[in-house]
Amino acid sequence: MSDDEISMNTAVLFNQLEATYGVSPGAMTASQAVKVKSLTAVPLTGNRVERDVVTPYYGANPGKLTAKRGTMQFTVEATGAGETALDAGTAPAFGRLLRQAGTSETVRAPAATIAASPPTGVGGPTGTFTYAAGDPYEGIVDRLVTLLCTTGGGSGTAEFTVSAPAIAHLAAYEATEQVMTDATDFDLVHGATITPTVGTAFEVGDSYTIQLSAPGAYYAPVSQTFESGESFFQYGPNRHRFAGQRGNVTINAAADGYFDLQFDFMGLPRARSSEAIPAVDFIAFQDPLIVDDDNSPYVALGGVEINLRSFSLNVGQNTVMRSLVGQKKVRTSGRSASGTIVFEALDLDDVDFFDNLDDGSTLAFELIHGLLRGEIVHLTCPLLEITGLQYQDEEGVAMFSANVTALPSDAGNDELTLAIK
Incomplete structure (x- = not known):
C-alpha cells in the first residue's frame, strides 16, 4: 500500500451523454475530460432507514441506505467553441453538460x-x-x-x-x-x-x-425528454462513477470575473475502483475572456443599456431521486428560474424600474460577451420579472440590486436562451 497522501488538487472529471438512461455508452477517452473549477462531490448518500428493533438495552438502531445517489458540483467557464468548431457546426465542449441540466441543444451550422x-x-x-x-x-x-x-x-x-x-x-x-x-x-x-x-x-x-x-449552438430549457449522462471523478487513485446523471445549472457573469456555468448534478452510484490518473485532453475548451467593458460589448435591461456589476440566474431544475420497486432514476420534476442582477442606478426620469416591480410587467434582458465569431456567449431572457429592487452602495456609487424571475411565454420553454457562437 502506498503511503502517499491523496491530493485534492489532482482531481479529474470525465463525462459523456447516455443514449439509454443509466446504461454506459462505453469507455471514455481523454477528449471526454471536462475542464472544471471548484469540483466537490459526495460519492454516496441516501435516505437511512433504521430497523427500529426492540432491545433490552439502550442504544442506536442499525439501518441501511435507500434511494442511493451521488452528487457533484463544479464550475465550467462559458466560452465560444472557437471559429473552427463554429464553421464545422460543432457544439462547445461543455454543451453535453447543459443537455444533462435540462436544456435542448440546437446547432445552427x-x-x-x-x-x-x-x-x-x-x-x-x-x-x-x-x-x-x-x-x-x-x-x-x-x-x-x-x-x-x-x-x-x-x-x-x-x-x-x-x-x-x-x-x-x-x-x-x-x-x-x-x-x-x-x-x-x-x-x-x-x-x-x-x-x-x-x-x-x-x-x-x-x-x-x-x-x-x-451560426452557433443554442441552449433552451425543456419540459420533457430529459437527457442523462455518465461521469466519473477521481481524487488521486480513487475513482467514483455515476450513471443516469441529471441536474441543474446556474449562470453567473460578474464584472472583472469570468462567465461561469455552475453545475449541480445527481446520479446513480456505480462501481468504485482504484485507478491511475488518466490522460486528459482539454483542447476543445477555449480560454475564457474576462467579463468587462473591453470584452462584453452589450448588456441591456428592457432595451436600456446598463452598467452591470453582476448577473446570476439559477435555471431552477428540480432534480429528485425516484426510487421504486422496478425503477430507480434521477428525475427532473419541475423548473423555476430566478436570480439577481446588480447594476448602476439610473435616473428615474430616464427609466423607472420600480414601475415594473409595481405592476409586474416584464423586461427583456440581454448580455453579449465576446467580440468575434467563435468567442461569443450570448444570453437572452425575453420576459424577466423584477420581484425585488433596492439601492446599495458601491464605493459611493448608487447601485440597483434586483431579484428577478425568468418567465416563459405562452409557447413555453423559452424563458432563456444561451447561445454559444
Missing part, C-alpha cells in the same frame, strides 16, 4: 444562416425573384435585411439599397446601388451573399426582407 428562398415581400411588391444561399452569414446576432428597389428593371438592371437596422451594439448598415443579376453573387451584410434568379421585373419601391441568423 453556417450553411443554415440565410432564410430559405423566396424572400418575404413587403407591401405587395411587383417584382419577383428566388435565390440560392451563397456565402454564409458571419454575424454574431440575428439580423433582418431589407432590399429596397431604387432602379426598376430585370436582371442586370434593377438596383437595390440593402439595409439592416442597428441592433444591440451594432450600428445600422446600408449599401446602395447594388445591381441584381441572375447567377451572380448579391451581397447582403456581414459576408452573406445570395445567388438570385429574377422572375417578374422590379419597380421602384419594391421591398423585400431576408432573415439572417447567426
Whole structure:
C-alpha cells in the first residue's frame, strides 16, 4: 500500500451523454475530460432507514441506505467553441453538460444562416425573384435585411439599397446601388451573399426582407425528454462513477470575473475502483475572456443599456431521486428560474424600474460577451420579472440590486436562451 497522501488538487472529471438512461455508452477517452473549477462531490448518500428493533438495552438502531445517489458540483467557464468548431457546426465542449441540466441543444451550422428562398415581400411588391444561399452569414446576432428597389428593371438592371437596422451594439448598415443579376453573387451584410434568379421585373419601391441568423449552438430549457449522462471523478487513485446523471445549472457573469456555468448534478452510484490518473485532453475548451467593458460589448435591461456589476440566474431544475420497486432514476420534476442582477442606478426620469416591480410587467434582458465569431456567449431572457429592487452602495456609487424571475411565454420553454457562437 502506498503511503502517499491523496491530493485534492489532482482531481479529474470525465463525462459523456447516455443514449439509454443509466446504461454506459462505453469507455471514455481523454477528449471526454471536462475542464472544471471548484469540483466537490459526495460519492454516496441516501435516505437511512433504521430497523427500529426492540432491545433490552439502550442504544442506536442499525439501518441501511435507500434511494442511493451521488452528487457533484463544479464550475465550467462559458466560452465560444472557437471559429473552427463554429464553421464545422460543432457544439462547445461543455454543451453535453447543459443537455444533462435540462436544456435542448440546437446547432445552427453556417450553411443554415440565410432564410430559405423566396424572400418575404413587403407591401405587395411587383417584382419577383428566388435565390440560392451563397456565402454564409458571419454575424454574431440575428439580423433582418431589407432590399429596397431604387432602379426598376430585370436582371442586370434593377438596383437595390440593402439595409439592416442597428441592433444591440451594432450600428445600422446600408449599401446602395447594388445591381441584381441572375447567377451572380448579391451581397447582403456581414459576408452573406445570395445567388438570385429574377422572375417578374422590379419597380421602384419594391421591398423585400431576408432573415439572417447567426451560426452557433443554442441552449433552451425543456419540459420533457430529459437527457442523462455518465461521469466519473477521481481524487488521486480513487475513482467514483455515476450513471443516469441529471441536474441543474446556474449562470453567473460578474464584472472583472469570468462567465461561469455552475453545475449541480445527481446520479446513480456505480462501481468504485482504484485507478491511475488518466490522460486528459482539454483542447476543445477555449480560454475564457474576462467579463468587462473591453470584452462584453452589450448588456441591456428592457432595451436600456446598463452598467452591470453582476448577473446570476439559477435555471431552477428540480432534480429528485425516484426510487421504486422496478425503477430507480434521477428525475427532473419541475423548473423555476430566478436570480439577481446588480447594476448602476439610473435616473428615474430616464427609466423607472420600480414601475415594473409595481405592476409586474416584464423586461427583456440581454448580455453579449465576446467580440468575434467563435468567442461569443450570448444570453437572452425575453420576459424577466423584477420581484425585488433596492439601492446599495458601491464605493459611493448608487447601485440597483434586483431579484428577478425568468418567465416563459405562452409557447413555453423559452424563458432563456444561451447561445454559444
